[in-house]
């Protein structure tokens with residue numbers, strides 16, 4: 001991890017400082033507990049940076065624990081994707097990855113312990129009946145007729161549940177707490193249910209599976225987690241977390257602390273919605289570069305450092321808020337501006353013919369890879385009779401504000417010569433296709449000798465040596481800042497979130513991929529090669545433009 005990454009303190013670090021000072025703990029143990037039912041997103045990155053970051057800074061450890069209690073929705077492919085993403089972000093978990101399912105035997109034993117203590121019972125009420133008995137936020141619940149079943153019967157029934165003698169939904173195991181509690185989660189929550197499902201880790205061994213609230217706290221205790229950090233929606237559940245730990249015979253008492261989730265404008269960060277985007281083919285897959293997933297951001301050209309920096313800048317609080325997309329983009333722009341080598345690409349080409357340069361002749365030019373960093377070295381470009389420039393960089397006539405190429409006027413081609421436009425050729429639709437020019441051979445790396453002022457600079461690609469390429473330009477995936485608040489969030493999808501351009505890049509780029517993975521294509525933005533790119537058909541993703549365009553979009 002770069003030494004420049006410093007983390008400001010937050011309320012969780014203050015709690016840890018206090019616990020270390022008071023001697024409550026002498027080491028810090030955290031965990032990151034993803035459910036393997038989808039890919040990780042930028043919200044998870046916040047949790048990852050918090051949990052692993054704390055472990056690093058306090059020379060403690062952080063476990064990666066798959067919270068795999070819902071076999072129907074989980075898959076080993078998600079397990080692998082999650083491991084890849086956490087590693088890519090630059091973090092190492094302690095030992096092997098863990099699974100809640102590693103503890104199914106112990107969890108089952110603790111459930112039996114609760115039954116034996118008269119603190120759990122098997123309920124045969126229907127889901128409908130249970131819903132009615134739960135009460136509301138204002139009205140207390142009512143006791144189930146099974147609440148006072150004797151311990152032996154409960155033990156026998158739980159054994160039968162475990163042996164697969166009941167159907168899904170026929171019965172469940174509930175903790176016996178308080179049907180009048182003001183915390184709904186304490187009104188005799190379900191802790192085990194019947195599920196005749198194959199599990200990616202435990203196969204067909206189990207047909208009862210523990211619920212999240214029962215599993216999580218016990219897994220934390222088994223692993224000796226000191227600080228169990230989760231998002232605010234689990235605030236009420238902390239009562240249940242503590243109740244379970246208090247009522248089973250386990251040594252360790254981990255404590256849960258809650259922080260606010262990351263919400264990001266113009267996207268969705270809920271796995272349910274991301275799954276829908278993928279399954280309904282609104283995007284190309286989990287790693288579509290428009291997705292807020294770690295895999296999508298990686299394919300888009302984000303660096304691990306830029307995502308960690310984002311997580312530092314947003315901080316950790318208990319306040320819910322919505323973070324602007326421009327904050328995320330600023331982090332990658334700051335990184336790439338310093339670390340990405342420059343190159344040239346033309347996204348919407350028209351041809352320039354340099355009439356005073358004979359056909360077949362070409363001039364070799366050395367160009368710096370970075371204007372402010374000599375250590376990045378130089379590259380060799382050829383400059384021949386035919387050159388590509390952007391269509392928007394030429395006008396037949398224009399006022400002085402247009403500092404690009406105009407008929408009868410001069411402009412500098414970046415890293416090369418000053419050229420003058422002589423005449424233009426158009427197609428049947430009146431669109432310029434070719435501009436005929438002359439070049440001034442005495443202007444390589446210097447101003448014209450006679451003091452002529454040439455202000456504009458445009459980028460170009462050599463026609464003879466440049467490589468054809470496809471460019472994918474991405475816009476926000478949704479038209480509204482908070483798509484999750486819409487009745488149907490998929491109706492708010494931006495139909496123009498992907499624009500594909502066919503143009504040219506300077507030669508050899510795919511043979512010199514920079515360490516950081518991305519280039520700045522001068523004047524057009526930061527780009528990286530897409531995973532579908534081949535040397536015969538180059539495909540570039542635009543990571544981000546050179547400037548913040550969000551203000552413009554909203555205005």
Ligand code: ATP
Nearest residue numbers: 033034035043044046047230231261262269270271
């Ligand atoms: P989702 O709501 O996207 O389905 P989740 O909480 O169900 O998320 P998990 O795989 O259970 O997904 O999450 C693993 C960890 O990441 C949890 O500790 C969770 O609190 C945290 N996490 C999930 N989403 C966010 C977010 N937007 N911001 C911060 N932390 C998050």
Ligand code: MG
Nearest residue numbers: 034035067212
């Ligand atoms: Mg969850």
